[in-house]
Amino acid sequence: MNQVQSGSFAKRYLSMRSEKLGYGLSKAKRMKVCYLFLAPYAILFFTFFILPICTSIFYSFTYYNILEPARFVGLQNYINLILQDEVFLTSVKNTFVIAVITGPVGYILSFMFAWFINELPKWLRAVAVVIFYAPSIAGNAFTVFSIIFRGDAYGYLNSILLNFGFIDAPQLWLTNPASIMPVLIIVILWMSMGTGFLSFVAGFQGIDKSMYEAGYVDGIRNRWQELYYITLPSMKPMLLFGAVMSITSAFNVCDVPRALAGFPSTDYAARTVVTHLFDYGFSRFEMGYASAIATILFLVMILCKKVISAALEKVGT
Amino acid sequence: MSEFNKIKSTGTATLGKKKIKGTLFSDETQAVFCTKKNEAVLTIPYTEIKSMNNIRHGGLSSTVTIKLKDDSEYSFLLVEGQKVYNNIDKFWLNKPLQTYSRAEELRRLAELRGEKVQKVKKHVIKRRHPNRSIGGDIGIYIMLALVGFAMAFPLIFAVGSALKPLDELFRFPPTVLPQHPTLDNFSDLLVTMGQSWVPFSRYLTNTVFITFVGTLGHLIIASMAAFVLAKYDFPGGRTFFSIVVTALMFSGYVTGIPNYVIMSKLKMIDTYWALLLPAFAAPIGLFMMKQFMEGLPTALIEAAHIDGAGEFRIFWSIVMPNVKPAWLTVIIFSVQSLWNNSATTVIYSEAKKTLVYALQQIQAGGIARTGQAAAVTVVVMAVPIIIFVLSQSQILETMASSGIKD
Numbered sequence: 086m087n088q089v090q091s092g093s094f095a096k097r098y099l100s101m102r103s104e105k106l107g108y109g110l111s112k113a114k115r116m117k118v119c120y121l122f123l124a125p126y127a128i129l130f131f132t133f134f135i136l137p138i139c140t141s142i143f144y145s146f147t148y149y150n151i152l153e154p155a156r157f158v159g160l161q162n163y164i165n166l167i168l169q170d171e172v173f174l175t176s177v178k179n180t181f182v183i184a185v186i187t188g189p190v191g192y193i194l195s196f197m198f199a200w201f202i203n204e205l206p207k208w209l210r211a212v213a214v215v216i217f218y219a220p221s222i223a224g225n226a227f228t229v230f231s232i233i234f235r236g237d238a239y240g241y242l243n244s245i246l247l248n249f250g251f252i253d254a255p256q257l258w259l260t261n262p263a264s265i266m267p268v269l270i271i272v273i274l275w276m277s278m279g280t281g282f283l284s285f286v287a288g289f290q291g292i293d294k295s296m297y298e299a300g301y302v303d304g305i306r307n308r309w310q311e312l313y314y315i316t317l318p319s320m321k322p323m324l325l326f327g328a329v330m331s332i333t334s335a336f337n338v339c340d341v342p343r344a345l346a347g348f349p350s351t352d353y354a355a356r357t358v359v360t361h362l363f364d365y366g367f368s369r370f371e372m373g374y375a376s377a378i379a380t381i382l383f384l385v386m387i388l389c390k391k392v393i394s395a396a397l398e399k400v401g402t
Numbered sequence: 403m404s405e406f407n408k409i410k411s412t413g414t415a416t417l418g419k420k421k422i423k424g425t426l427f428s429d430e431t432q433a434v435f436c437t438k439k440n441e442a443v444l445t446i447p448y449t450e451i452k453s454m455n456n457i458r459h460g461g462l463s464s465t466v467t468i469k470l471k472d473d474s475e476y477s478f479l480l481v482e483g484q485k486v487y488n489n490i491d492k493f494w495l496n497k498p499l500q501t502y503s504r505a506e507e508l509r510r511l512a513e514l515r516g517e518k519v520q521k522v523k524k525h526v527i528k529r530r531h532p533n534r535s536i537g538g539d540i541g542i543y544i545m546l547a548l549v550g551f552a553m554a555f556p557l558i559f560a561v562g563s564a565l566k567p568l569d570e571l572f573r574f575p576p577t578v579l580p581q582h583p584t585l586d587n588f589s590d591l592l593v594t595m596g597q598s599w600v601p602f603s604r605y606l607t608n609t610v611f612i613t614f615v616g617t618l619g620h621l622i623i624a625s626m627a628a629f630v631l632a633k634y635d636f637p638g639g640r641t642f643f644s645i646v647v648t649a650l651m652f653s654g655y656v657t658g659i660p661n662y663v664i665m666s667k668l669k670m671i672d673t674y675w676a677l678l679l680p681a682f683a684a685p686i687g688l689f690m691m692k693q694f695m696e697g698l699p700t701a702l703i704e705a706a707h708i709d710g711a712g713e714f715r716i717f718w719s720i721v722m723p724n725v726k727p728a729w730l731t732v733i734i735f736s737v738q739s740l741w742n743n744s745a746t747t748v749i750y751s752e753a754k755k756t757l758v759y760a761l762q763q764i765q766a767g768g769i770a771r772t773g774q775a776a777a778v779t780v781v782v783m784a785v786p787i788i789i790f791v792l793s794q795s796q797i798l799e800t801m802a803s804s805g806i807k808d
Contacts, residue, residue, distance in 0.1 A: 118713045119630040119639070126627035127642065129683035132664065135645065138652045140660035151659065198549070201542050213546065215791055216554045222738060222786050229556045275552065280735065284690060287727040291697060322693030329689070333651050363655055372659060379656040386651040 145376035155373065162377035173378070175353050176361040179266065180336060180382075183357065186270055188335035191277030192327060198278065199285035200312070214286055221279040230272050231345055234258040262354035265346050269355060272341055279334060281327030288323030292316065321397060328393045336386050339363060358382050560783065563776040564588070571772050587777035594764055594774060600752050602760070609741065609757035612674060616681040617736040621729055623682050628691035629717045633703055643692065650685045658747070665748060676748035681740055687732045694728035695721060730793040738786045758782055 145162055147155035166173055202213045220227070233241045236257040243255040258264050292315075300315045317324065339359035342348075346355035349364070358378060366375030434442050559578055563571065564587055566580040595602040630636070631643050661680070662671075670676040698721060706716045722729070744759040761782055765775040 116634070116636040119634050119636045122626045122630040122713065122717070123639075123642065125623045126683055126688060129623070129679055130646065130649075130685070130688075132668075133661065133680040133683055134649045134657075134685065136664060137657035137660035138649060140663075141652070141656045144656075144660075198546070201546055205546075211791065213550060215787065216550045216557075218790070219553055219557045219787075222783060222790065227556070229559050278553065280686065283731050283734065284693075287694070287731045290727050291694065319697075322696050326689055326693045329647060329650060330686075336651075337653060339655075359653060359655065362653060366655060372656070376656050379653040383652050387648055390647070390651065 141376045142380050144373050145380045147373045148371075149373040149376075150370045151372055152370075158373070162374050163381070166374070166377055166381070172353050172356060173358075173361055176356040176358045179354075179356055180338065180358040182266060183270060183273065183338050184332075184335040187273045187277060187338075188331050191274055191335070192281060192331040194274065195278050195282035195327065195331075196285055196324075199282055199289060200316075202286065203289040214283075217278045218283060220276050221282075227272055227276060227341055228344055230268075230275075231259070234268055234345070236260060259346050260351050262350075262352045265342075265350060265354045269338075269342055269345065272345065273335075273338060276341070277331070277334070279330065281330040284323045284326050284330075285320070288320045289316075292319045324397055325394055328397065329390055332386055332389050332393065336382060336389075557783070560776070560779050564773075564780040566773070566776070568773050571776065587773040588781075591764070591774045591777045591781070594771070595760075598760065600755075600760075604753060605755060605757045605760040608754060612677055612743070612745075612756060613737055613740040615674075616678050616740045617733055619678065619682045620684055620687050620736050621732055624684070624687035624732070625691050625722065625725075625729065626717065628688050628695055629721055631688075632692045632695035633698070633700065633721070646685045646688055650689065662747060670748075672749055672751055672754065674749075674754070677740075677743060677745055681736065684736065684739070686735055690732055690735075691725065691728050694725045698724055734786070734790050734793060737789050741786055742782065 144155055146157060146159060148158050148161075149155035198217055202210055202217065205213055235241070235243065236255060236259060238244060238247060238255045240255070240258070242258065243252070246252045247255065256264065258268050296315050296319065297311065300311060305311050305314060337359050338357050339362075342350060342355040342357055342360055343363070348360065350356060359382070362375045362378040362382075365371045365378065436442050555578075562577075562579045565583040565585070566577075567582055567584045567586060570577065570580055570582070598605075631639050665671055665676045668675075670679070702720060702724075703716055706720050711720070742758055743756060744762055745756050746759060749755060761778040764771055765778050767774070
């Protein structure tokens, strides 16, 4: 009796195992297609993105001036960077100020404007999206700001302020260390309707309209509730995308300070981590040192992204 | 029943063959029909009316039929869940029905209590619920207009400069709009382009080729990868995606040199592959496509599986049409970056250079070519903007019709 039972048990067990195995095999078969789909992208990505990044990180432990072969120096670059490079500390402070202000504000602004634009009539919406996205399309259009913030009496801002009598002598907006940062922050905010903004616009379009009707029946009273309970949760993927984009752009500020405040800027007042990197990498050809800067920045950005995606998980719950 | 909190209508009810004159009181929970002597003949609690479901699910009206023990039937039309009246006239002879909506009733009560009553606003434009106040609307429009102007300023400035005759270009301080607009700059640009060492059409062909192939390849390769990453759970998938997102954050400046070394090892320097292959694998496209595809219901894909569709078929004819806004956005990004790619580091034969490079050479001509340089800025900007505008209208159209969501 016992034997029969155990025999049937073994049989059942085996048949279950084989069933599971069959299931696993069929799954693996399907997975094979998955890898096939992923392969072209993965190969290209590893060659042109991961490999260079790994190489750069490797260079950060070497002395490498592009002409000579890299010479391994251990942590020397990092030690110099943190303990001896005063300009680096200034640049960290500046980047931090810029990132803390323009990152979240730019993110919220681009979401808000995408939200408002979404409710405009159709034809107006298309026009509005183009206009708001214009600074990003127009390439280096921010150079217009060098005319607006010009230091002599002919700069637009100076001439307006002089005419109204707010100031009695033209201000050196872009060379005075005290005013460089506010000006930069304004310009960067103006440019913040970028990738994130577009993905928000597309994301709003993708929300099922009947969700709003259902929400209204379930007792949603105003637009803020609607935003929090319906819109934000259904846009989570785009929100994460926008967040990563705004972290990237907030920490990678480089072209704007170089074009507007000069390179190097007065008293290093507009030096950011990436302009510092640019200085070492492409003016002094110390690629090892520049790679160390890039690696540190990279680590900070990863940390930042972790915090934000954890916060986004909680939205709408 | 409290004195005020009910809606009264008088008339005649027919119960079986009996006709009774009386009054129908309806309050928030039930409707009661009373005779003149205030005897309740009939009580109908709303909770028992099952067909009010329509209202509970957001409909505006519901017809309710009640069958009594003596087989007499009553039909009520409930409007907005608040108005109650008998919709069969013959039951309510002689007198018109007196009905109030609940809002009217509440307002009347508030007036009785001496509270301040808000008048109902009439909206010119019909808008969806819940609503914003008119003031809020106007405020938002004004803000959008102001910010929009600030955003459009560089575009206006660039176009304005391109239309300025030479003397206005050097006027100081610079004006935003030209006083005597002219197309001279553009015709000068055409003349200069006609004299270039490599025929100008060559530059144009190069750029169009790079932009087109690069965008198409990126779209297909990135979407394929995004599709499996978003919709299948396979070992390594998540790790791969998080690597892509992380790689997005590494500074592009330092990777330039290792990138060059890799390309020269692969013998791709001075070929278009050096531009195209990295463009195919741009992380932004994959990231964006994946985020959008995650919004597609898995049931849709499972259903297709059951119907016997293969993975590629599902990808091509089910997933891709449903994420049109995403891929149009990806096209915009890709076109924008490829079109503006001057490719000076990886391509050195003149005949393979791009349009933007050629135009930048004209721009670099200094003071003598200021007018043409302004025209160049507009030409370079125009193409991404046109593609953007075209795909924008596409996005809006496609999304209006597709309602497939979880």
